[in-house]
Amino acid sequence: MKMTAASRPSTPIGSAAGAPGKAAVMKQTPSLVQRWRGAGNLVPALLFLGLFFLAPLIGLLLRGVLEPEPGLGNYQQLFANSAYARVLLNTFSVAGLVTLFSLLLGFPLAWAITLVPRGWGRWILSIVLLSMWTSLLARTYSWLVLLQASGVINKALMAMGIIDQPLEMVHNLTGVVIGMSYIMIPFIVLPLQATMQAIDPMILQAGSICGASPWTNFFRVFLPLCRPGLFSGGLMVFVMSLGYYVTPALLGGAQNMMLPEFIIQQVQSFLNWGLASAGAALLIVITLVLFYFYLKLQPESPVGASNAR
Amino acid sequence: MVLNKGATAILFAGLLATVSHAAIAAESVNFVSWGGSTQDAQKQAWADPFSKASGITVVQDGPTDYGKLKAMVESGNVQWDVVDVEADFALRAAAEGLLEPLDFTAIQRDKIDPRFVSDYGVGSFFFSFVLGYNEGKLGAAKPQDWSALFDTKTYPGKRALYKWPSPGVLELALLADGVPADKLYPLDLDRAFKKLDTIKKDIVWWGGGAQSQQLLASGEVSMGQFWNGRIHALQEDGAPVGVSWKQNLVMADILVVPKGTKNKAAAMKFLASASSAKGQADFSNLTAYAPVNVDSVARLDSVLAPNLPTAYAKDQITLDFAYWAKNGSAIATRWNEWLVK
Numbered sequence: 181m182k183m184t185a186a187s188r189p190s191t192p193i194g195s196a197a198g199a200p201g202k203a204a205v206m207k208q209t210p211s212l213v214q215r216w217r218g219a220g221n222l223v224p225a226l227l228f229l230g231l232f233f234l235a236p237l238i239g240l241l242l243r244g245v246l247e248p249e250p251g252l253g254n255y256q257q258l259f260a261n262s263a264y265a266r267v268l269l270n271t272f273s274v275a276g277l278v279t280l281f282s283l284l285l286g287f288p289l290a291w292a293i294t295l296v297p298r299g300w301g302r303w304i305l306s307i308v309l310l311s312m313w314t315s316l317l318a319r320t321y322s323w324l325v326l327l328q329a330s331g332v333i334n335k336a337l338m339a340m341g342i343i344d345q346p347l348e349m350v351h352n353l354t355g356v357v358i359g360m361s362y363i364m365i366p367f368i369v370l371p372l373q374a375t376m377q378a379i380d381p382m383i384l385q386a387g388s389i390c391g392a393s394p395w396t397n398f399f400r401v402f403l404p405l406c407r408p409g410l411f412s413g414g415l416m417v418f419v420m421s422l423g424y425y426v427t428p429a430l431l432g433g434a435q436n437m438m439l440p441e442f443i444i445q446q447v448q449s450f451l452n453w454g455l456a457s458a459g460a461a462l463l464i465v466i467t468l469v470l471f472y473f474y475l476k477l478q479p480e481s482p483v484g485a486s487n488a489r
Numbered sequence: 490m491v492l493n494k495g496a497t498a499i500l501f502a503g504l505l506a507t508v509s510h511a512a513i514a515a516e517s518v519n520f521v522s523w524g525g526s527t528q529d530a531q532k533q534a535w536a537d538p539f540s541k542a543s544g545i546t547v548v549q550d551g552p553t554d555y556g557k558l559k560a561m562v563e564s565g566n567v568q569w570d571v572v573d574v575e576a577d578f579a580l581r582a583a584a585e586g587l588l589e590p591l592d593f594t595a596i597q598r599d600k601i602d603p604r605f606v607s608d609y610g611v612g613s614f615f616f617s618f619v620l621g622y623n624e625g626k627l628g629a630a631k632p633q634d635w636s637a638l639f640d641t642k643t644y645p646g647k648r649a650l651y652k653w654p655s656p657g658v659l660e661l662a663l664l665a666d667g668v669p670a671d672k673l674y675p676l677d678l679d680r681a682f683k684k685l686d687t688i689k690k691d692i693v694w695w696g697g698g699a700q701s702q703q704l705l706a707s708g709e710v711s712m713g714q715f716w717n718g719r720i721h722a723l724q725e726d727g728a729p730v731g732v733s734w735k736q737n738l739v740m741a742d743i744l745v746v747p748k749g750t751k752n753k754a755a756a757m758k759f760l761a762s763a764s765s766a767k768g769q770a771d772f773s774n775l776t777a778y779a780p781v782n783v784d785s786v787a788r789l790d791s792v793l794a795p796n797l798p799t800a801y802a803k804d805q806i807t808l809d810f811a812y813w814a815k816n817g818s819a820i821a822t823r824w825n826e827w828l829v830k
Contacts, residue, residue, distance in 0.1 A: 263826035434694040
């Protein structure tokens with residue numbers, strides 16, 4: 181409330197500065213003031229986040245260095261033990277593979293949604309959304325039914341004589357990657373499709389008129405224009421995959437333990453909250469670093485440019 | 490704005506008053522368990538008759554979450570009055586000061602099997618890890634004891650084992666390797682992991698009862714380590730599932746009262762009723778888990794009784810909960826190292 185009161189009076193000053201005849205001032209001061217003009221409206225959100233997100237988060241980080249005794253013991257334990265390094269590696273490789281596969285699968289899907297007549301596109305998009313809204317547990321168990329040794333896929337392949345030993349597609353890394361890639365596809369398709377929708381088809385046409393082959397047109401014109409969607413979708417999937425628990429727990433083997441499962445084990449079974457907090461802090465730091473690189477690498481958005489037109 | 494705030498405050502205060510008034514008016518107990526058919530049976534066998542007799546309402550809540558329990562006790566805002574937990578956790582939580590000592594003037598301690606009672610917890614029920622197998626997968630070969638799990642030549646197929654670093658898997662590996670039952674503890678971890686190494690690639694880990702049933706009934710695994718009640722349920726459903734009770738490993742659930750509960754007296758009364766001969770027998774007859782009250786055995790359903798761990802006391806090995814409560818965390822570190830190796 182106080183902040184709102186303080187920021188409100190600043191608005192008239194801003195407009196006063198914008199009075200004619202003070203062109204030099206007008207260019208700088210008002211822009212800054214204008215930028216912060218709505219800051220007061222942020223207060224409720226900031227209060228909410230501060231109270232219910234930031235404060236508990238700080239509490240969590242503190243636990244990591246305070247329990248069971250003050251110091252960096254938990255982090256030392258986390259880094260010194262080769263098993264935990266392995267858990268971290270597992271987490272990253274699964275997240276990386278899932279991001280790769282959902283990008284490979286999501287890209288053509290998003291493109292198809294963009295290209296087909298509008299009504300059809302909406303239908304496909306609805307199906308994608310519908311799958312996203314179905315219970316995660318139900319979808320994961322469905323994959324189990326499909327993939328297991330006595331499952332639909334293995335039985336069909338064996339009946340057709342293609343294989344005579346069931347393929348091991350579940351309770352290992354393969355199962356986790358298949359299940360999670362499927363679950364993550366909507367998070368790629370939605371931002372990517374929005375980006376593709378905004379690309380002017382005339383640009384591609386212009387490209388081919390200028391003599392670009394279809395391949396060149398795709399790699400040199402279309403793909404770069406899709407980059408913002410690819411980046412934001414890919415980052416979202418990667419970060420979400422880092423923290424995923426249910427699907428790896430059901431479709432994975434214990435050998436491929438990921439960091440979230442380790443954290444749950446420490447929190448729930450052993451009440452080892454210090455070590456768990458250290459693990460969680462590690463995940464947060466990794467996510468923040470990734471986000472920093474994302475902001476650095478994110479090219480000037482062509483979506484924004486095309487909207488401005 | 491000011492008026493509005495005032496009005497809200499008055500409303501809120503009024504609401505608070507009604508809530509606290511209601512709490513004083515009728516005694517109640519919040520009972521927390523793992524959900525599913527187990528908690529249904531606990532409600533039917535314990536909560537409903539208890540409410541009728543005492544007038545104390547029993548509110549069902551769950552599932553049990555050790556992290557939540559700890560958070561409640563630490564914050565002083567304890568919502569749970571009686572919680573069903575695993576035996577090794579009950580001892581660990583007691584050692585961490587998270588539990589209320591029980592009132593044994595209300596609970597009949599001398600009637601409870603001494604394996605399943607301590608100053609801070611009284612048994613909820615006990616069960617056994619048994620060797621279960623899919624008869625369709627194994628054919629004529631009938632595995633006898635845990636060593637069969639490690640004999641992939643005679644008994645081909647995958648093995649289902651309980652996924653968490655808790656009592657059971659390491660013990661059965663040592664037994665299979667020839668360690669006598671009375672020499673199990675302290676656990677020889679190197680030897681246990683070495684034995685498990687021989688079948689590591691054949692293990693499918695299960696994290697919950699339903700998952701274990703699915704694995705065995707579908708033939709995804711040919712055999713494994715299971716909770717006896719889950720095998721019994723599969724057999725009842727007509728699945729081609731066999732069981733060997735040799736070296737059955739006893740594990741228990743314990744009822745505890747979190748420190749700082751607001752309904753301590755009512756909670757103790759509830760515990761007395763749940764651990765009584767009748768309460769325990771009624772629950773067992775509903776679930777095929779075994780009663781912790783020694784007087785309950787006579788009250789068991791005669792058809793069901795041969796399927797309970799109480800009928801296989803001779804071949805039974807009770808897992809050392811106290812050992813696990815003390816060393817569980819250290820064992821888990823080794824366990825994780827071995828798993829991801």
